[in-house]
Amino acid sequence: MFTKSLKTGFQGLFTGIIEEIGTVIAIKHEGTSLRIEFSAEKVLGDLKVDDSIAVNGVCQTVVNCGVSFFEVICVAETLSKTTLGSLKARDKVNLERAATLATRLGGHLVQGHIDGVATVEKINSVNGSWEFYLKLPTSIIKYVIPRGSITIEGVSLTVAEKDRDRIKIAIIPHTFDHTTFGTLTIGSQVNVEPDSIAKMVESLLAAQTAS
Numbered sequence: 712m713f714t715k716s717l718k719t720g721f722q723g724l725f726t727g728i729i730e731e732i733g734t735v736i737a738i739k740h741e742g743t744s745l746r747i748e749f750s751a752e753k754v755l756g757d758l759k760v761d762d763s764i765a766v767n768g769v770c771q772t773v774v775n776c777g778v779s780f781f782e783v784i785c786v787a788e789t790l791s792k793t794t795l796g797s798l799k800a801r802d803k804v805n806l807e808r809a810a811t812l813a814t815r816l817g818g819h820l821v822q823g824h825i826d827g828v829a830t831v832e833k834i835n836s837v838n839g840s841w842e843f844y845l846k847l848p849t850s851i852i853k854y855v856i857p858r859g860s861i862t863i864e865g866v867s868l869t870v871a872e873k874d875r876d877r878i879k880i881a882i883i884p885h886t887f888d889h890t891t892f893g894t895l896t897i898g899s900q901v902n903v904e905p906d907s908i909a910k911m912v913e914s915l916l917a918a919q920t921a922s
Contacts, residue, residue: 723763723770724810727818727867729890730754733766735802736780743787747798750780754806763809763823767891768865768902769793770823793825794900803891805865818867819860822907827851829863831899832877841882842871843892847903852876854905862904866890 733751740746747766754764758781762773771783790796798804810816829851833844845863847855855861857873866886872879887893895901 723823725765725770725807725821725823725865726810726814726816727821727862727865728807729805729866730807732889732891733804733806735798735800735804737800738798741784743790745785745790745796746774746782747785747795748780748782749804749806751806752779754808755779755781758808765805765807765809765821765823765865767794767804768821768823768862768904769795769825792827793902794828797900803894805890807865819862820907821862821865821867821904823865823904825902825904826854827903828900829903831895831897831901834895834897839884841887841892843880843882843895844877845880845901845903846877849876851903851905852878854909856909859909860906862902864891864901866892 731751731753733749736748736750738745738747749766755776755778758764758773758776760773760776763770764773766783769789771785773781774784775782785795827848827850829845829847831843832846835842855870855873855878857870859870861868861870863880868880870878871881882892
């Protein structure tokens with residue numbers, strides 16, 4: 712449902728354009744969930760309790776916030792499908808508030824619903840930019856096409872190459888410096904959300920076949 716105000720964010724809709732890099736302050740176990748506190752600056756300008764925010768591409772609900780921090784609670788389902796459960800104090804994270812009617816769609820439509828975790832297998836530095844080679848789960852790779860959109864750690868990117876269960880993405884200096892891609896190393900685990908259009912097409916075709 713559309714919101715009434717241009718300043719009000721859509722629930723769980725993002726663009727994959729990172730607003731800032733936040734820092735994990737504290738992590739507390741609450742039953743099977745984790746309460747995670749982050750420090751930030753820019754996203755706190757109009758952030759409030761119950762707002763959606765993408766943390767490394769994972770759509771979360773703000774449960775508490777102040778002048779220099781906000782908190783989310785990651786439930787067991789989220790912890791089992793994303794990398795948020797492996798976060799530690801002082802780790803850096805990509806942050807993006809939910810899109811609004813006034814938001815420029817600089818990336819592509821991102822839901823913040825992670826489909827799985829990929830592994831960084833190789834990083835090449837090429838004339839001031841970087842090539843990242845990622846191995847994706849078989850459940851995700853079928854939705855990926857060369858030159859198609861993909862979201863890695865909340866960042867809207869284009870698939871440069873695809874080879875079986877591996878892809879290559881190119882990272883320009885601005886993205887490298889203003890996201891957590893600059894902190895990734897070989898073996899790093901990253902959250903992946905393929906383009907939702909491919910999943911929608913698959914669902915429609917499956918429904919037609921079943922009818």
